[in-house]
Amino acid sequence: MEFKTFVFYVLAAIMLFGALRVISARNPVHAALFLVLTFFSAAGLWLLLQAEFLAIVLIMVYVGAVMVLFLFVVMMLDIDIARLRHRFWSYLPLGAMIGLLMVAEMALVLGGKYFGAAALPGQDMPAGYSNTKELGRLLFTEYVYPFELASVVLLVGIVAAIMLTLRQRKDSKYQKVSEQLAVKRHERVRLVKMAAEKDAPATGESAAEQGGQ
Amino acid sequence: MLKNFLTPDLYPAMPEIFLLVMACVILLVDAFLGKAQRWITGALTLISLVGCALITYQTMDGQVVLTFSNMFVDDLLGDFLKLLLYLAVIVVLIYSRDYLVARQLDKGEFYLLVLFATLGMMVMISASHFLTIYLGLELLSLSLYALVALDRDSPRAVEAAMKYFVLGALASGLLLYGMSMVYGATGTLEIGGVAQALHLGVANKTVLVFGLVFLVAGIAFKLGAVPFHMWVPDVYHGAPTPITLLIASAPKLAAFAMAMRILVFGLFELAQHWQSMLMLLAVLSIAVGNLAAIAQTNLKRMLAYSAISHMGFLLLALMSGVVGPDRHFALIAYTSAMYYVVAYVMMSLGAFGVILLLSRAGYEAEHLDDLKGLNQRSPWFAAVMLALMFSMAGVPFFVGFFAKFSVLLAVIDAGYIGVAVFAVLFSLIGAFYYLRIVKLMYFDAPSDAAPLAASPDMRFLLSLNGVAVAAFGLFPDALMTLCTSALLRSL
Numbered sequence: 001m002e003f004k005t006f007v008f009y010v011l012a013a014i015m016l017f018g019a020l021r022v023i024s025a026r027n028p029v030h031a032a033l034f035l036v037l038t039f040f041s042a043a044g045l046w047l048l049l050q051a052e053f054l055a056i057v058l059i060m061v062y063v064g065a066v067m068v069l070f071l072f073v074v075m076m077l078d079i080d081i082a083r084l085r086h087r088f089w090s091y092l093p094l095g096a097m098i099g100l101l102m103v104a105e106m107a108l109v110l111g112g113k114y115f116g117a118a119a120l121p122g123q124d125m126p127a128g129y130s131n132t133k134e135l136g137r138l139l140f141t142e143y144v145y146p147f148e149l150a151s152v153v154l155l156v157g158i159v160a161a162i163m164l165t166l167r168q169r170k171d172s173k174y175q176k177v178s179e180q181l182a183v184k185r186h187e188r189v190r191l192v193k194m195a196a197e198k199d200a201p202a203t204g205e206s207a208a209e210q211g212g213q
Numbered sequence: 214m215l216k217n218f219l220t221p222d223l224y225p226a227m228p229e230i231f232l233l234v235m236a237c238v239i240l241l242v243d244a245f246l247g248k249a250q251r252w253i254t255g256a257l258t259l260i261s262l263v264g265c266a267l268i269t270y271q272t273m274d275g276q277v278v279l280t281f282s283n284m285f286v287d288d289l290l291g292d293f294l295k296l297l298l299y300l301a302v303i304v305v306l307i308y309s310r311d312y313l314v315a316r317q318l319d320k321g322e323f324y325l326l327v328l329f330a331t332l333g334m335m336v337m338i339s340a341s342h343f344l345t346i347y348l349g350l351e352l353l354s355l356s357l358y359a360l361v362a363l364d365r366d367s368p369r370a371v372e373a374a375m376k377y378f379v380l381g382a383l384a385s386g387l388l389l390y391g392m393s394m395v396y397g398a399t400g401t402l403e404i405g406g407v408a409q410a411l412h413l414g415v416a417n418k419t420v421l422v423f424g425l426v427f428l429v430a431g432i433a434f435k436l437g438a439v440p441f442h443m444w445v446p447d448v449y450h451g452a453p454t455p456i457t458l459l460i461a462s463a464p465k466l467a468a469f470a471m472a473m474r475i476l477v478f479g480l481f482e483l484a485q486h487w488q489s490m491l492m493l494l495a496v497l498s499i500a501v502g503n504l505a506a507i508a509q510t511n512l513k514r515m516l517a518y519s520a521i522s523h524m525g526f527l528l529l530a531l532m533s534g535v536v537g538p539d540r541h542f543a544l545i546a547y548t549s550a551m552y553y554v555v556a557y558v559m560m561s562l563g564a565f566g567v568i569l570l571l572s573r574a575g576y577e578a579e580h581l582d583d584l585k586g587l588n589q590r591s592p593w594f595a596a597v598m599l600a601l602m603f604s605m606a607g608v609p610f611f612v613g614f615f616a617k618f619s620v621l622l623a624v625i626d627a628g629y630i631g632v633a634v635f636a637v638l639f640s641l642i643g644a645f646y647y648l649r650i651v652k653l654m655y656f657d658a659p660s661d662a663a664p665l666a667a668s669p670d671m672r673f674l675l676s677l678n679g680v681a682v683a684a685f686g687l688f689p690d691a692l693m694t695l696c697t698s699a700l701l702r703s704l
Contacts (some may be wrong), residue, residue, distance in 0.1 A: 142282045149336060160322075164365060
C-alpha cells in the first residue's frame with residue numbers, strides 16, 4: 001500500500017468517526033468540536049488531492065470563523081438537551097432514507113456521462129505548482145472586475161447592517177456623564193421658603209376623621 | 214493566456230470608478246459630520262453624480278468598447294441610459310430632501326446607499342457578462358432592501374423590506390439558475406460568446422430553453438411584471454415615499470438594460486421562444502395592473518399597479534422586435550421600448566414628486582382624498598399633476614401618448630393586431646383611475662387647506678418635470694432620434 005493511500009484511509013476514518021460523534025455526542029459543545037475535527041480531516045483530504053487552497057479556506061472559513069461563531073451560539077443559548085434527545089431514534093427511518101437518497105444521487109452524478117471519474121481525470125501537476133497562486137492570478141487579472149464588485153457588495157452589506165442596527169431607540173435611557181459632571185447646584189436644588197409651622201386645612205382634617213370612623 | 218495578460222483599459226469604466234471613489238470618500242466624510250452639517254453629505258452626493266455625468270459625456274464616442282476581459286461594455290446605449298440614470302437619481306435626491314429632513318431620516322447612509330444603488334445600476338447597464346449583470350443586480354437590490362427599511366420604527370416599512378428581501382433573493386436565485394443553464398449549454402458566460410455559440414448552433418437547445426425560462430422569470434420579477442408582481446404594491450406602499458420614488462424610477466432603466474443585454478444581445482437566436490413568454494407576461498401585466506389599480510384608495514398603491522401595467526407595455530415593445538430576418542423591425546421595436554421606459558421614468562418621478570410635495574412633517578399625503586381640491590390650493594401644481602396623469606393615461610400630446618403610440622405601432626408591425634387591440638382596451642379602462650385623480654383635484658372641495666411647504670428648488674424641478682412631460686409630448690422626435698441613434702450604434 002502506498003503511503004498516500006494509507007494517509008487517505010487514516011484521514012477518512014477520523015472523519016467518519018468525527019461525523020458520527022457530531023450526531024451522537026450528548027453535549028452540544030462536544031458535537032461542535034467534533035465537527036471541527038471532521039472539517040480538519042476533510043481539509044487533509046483536500047491536501048491529498050493537491051487542492052491546498054480549498055484546504056486552507058476550509059480551515060480558515062469553517063473552522064476559524066463559522067464554527068467559532070457556532071460555539072458562541074451554542075454556549076450562549078440554553079439548550080435543553082433532554083428535550084432534544086427525546087425520541088432520538090424515532091428519526092432513524094427518515095434520516096436513513098435521506099442518507100440513502102443522497103448516496104443514490106451521488107452515484108448517479110459520479111457514474112454519469114459528464115461528471116464521472118472517467119470524464120474528469122485527475123491531473124498530476126509539477127512539483128512547484130501552486131493552485132492558490134493560479135487562483136489568485138486568475139482572480140486579480142481576468143476576474144478583477146467582478147472581484148472588486150463583490151467587495152463593494154460586501155461594503156454595502158456592512159453599511160446596511162450598521163444602519164439597520166445602530167440606532168437610538170426611543171425607549172432607551174442612558175447617562176450623559178459630561179452633563180452630569182457639569183451640573184450646578186442651582187439646577188438640582190431648589191430652596192423654598194416656608195413657615196416652620198402651618199395650620200392643617202380644616203377640610204382635610206374632617207376627611208381624615210371620616211376615614212378613621 | 215494568463216502569462217501575457219494586459220492591464221485592462223480603465224478609461225471606459227471611468228464613471229464607475231469615479232463614483233466608487235466618491236462613495237468611499239463620502240462614507241469617510243460623513244462619519245465626521247454632525248447632524249447640522251448633513252447638507253454637506255447631500256451636496257457631495259449631488260456633486261459626485263454631476264461629475265459622473267460629465268465623465269460619461271466626455272467618454273461618449275459612439276464606439277463599442279469592451280474591457281476587463283470582455284466583462285464590461287461601453288456603448289452608446291449604455292452611455293445614454295447612464296446619463297438618464299444620473300438625472301433620475303439627482304431628481305430623486307432633490308425631491309426627497311425636505312421629506313427626509315422633516316422625518317429625521319436624512320442619515321448619511323441614505324445618500325451612501327443611493328450612491329451604491331446607482332453604481333449597481335451602472336454596472337448592470339454596461340455589463341457584457343452574466344457575472345457582472347448578476348453582481349450589479351445584487352448591488353442594486355441589496356441597497357434597495359436596506360433603503361426600504363430606512364425608517365426602522367415604521368412596522369410597515371420593515372415588513373415591506375422583509376417581503377422585498379425574501380422575494381428578491383428568490384428572483385436572484387432563479388436568475389442565477391438560468392445563467393448556470395446557459396453556461397452549461399454554451400460553455401461561456403460572456404454575452405457575446407453566448408450569442409456566438411447560439412449562432413453556430415453547437416449548444417443544446419433544450420437546456421438553453423430551460424435556462425431561458427428562469428432568466429425571463431428573473432427579469433420579469435425585477436421589472437415587476439405579472440405573475441411576478443406581488444412585491445410591487447407592498448413595497449411601493451410600505452417604503453418611505455422618497456425610496457418609493459427611487460424604486461419606481463431609476464431601476465426601470467437598469468432593468469430595461471438588463472433585459473436588452475440578456476435577451477437581445479445574448480439570446481437573440483432564441484427570440485421565438487422568449488417572444489411568447491414576454492407576450493404572456495405583457496398581456497397579464499396590462500390586464501391585472503389596470504384592473505387592480507381601479508380598486509385602490511392609496512395613491513402609492515395605485516401608482517404601483519399602474520407601474521405594473523406600464524411594464525406590460527414595455528414588454529410588449531421588447532416582444533415585437535423579431536419578425537423574420539429583417540433588422541428594421543427590431544430597431545423600431547427596441548427604440549419604442551427605450552422611449553417608453555424613458556417616458557415612464559419621467560412620469561413616475563413627477564407623480565411621486567407631487568406626493569412628496571403635498572406631504573409635510575407628520576403628514577403623509579398618500580391617499581387619493583389628499584389630492585382633493587388641489588386646484589384651489591395650488592393651480593400650478595394641479596396643472597402639473599394633470600399633465601402627469603394625462604400622460605400616464607395616454608391622452609394625446611403628452612409624452613405618454615407617444616410612448617404608447619410607438620409601442621402599439623411596433624406591435625402592429627410585428628403582426629399582433631389582437632394584442633394591440635387588447636392593450637388599447639385596457640388602457641381605456643386604465644384611463645378611469647387617472648382621470649379620477651383629475652376629477653378629485655379640480656371638482657372636489659379640499660379636505661386639507663394647509664399651504665404647500667416645499668423648498669424653491671423642488672418646486673422649480675417639479676415644474677420642469679411637468680413641463681418636460683408636456684414638451685416631449687409636443688416634440689417627440691428629439692427623444693426618439695436620440696433613442697434610435699443610441700440603439701443603432703450599439704446593436
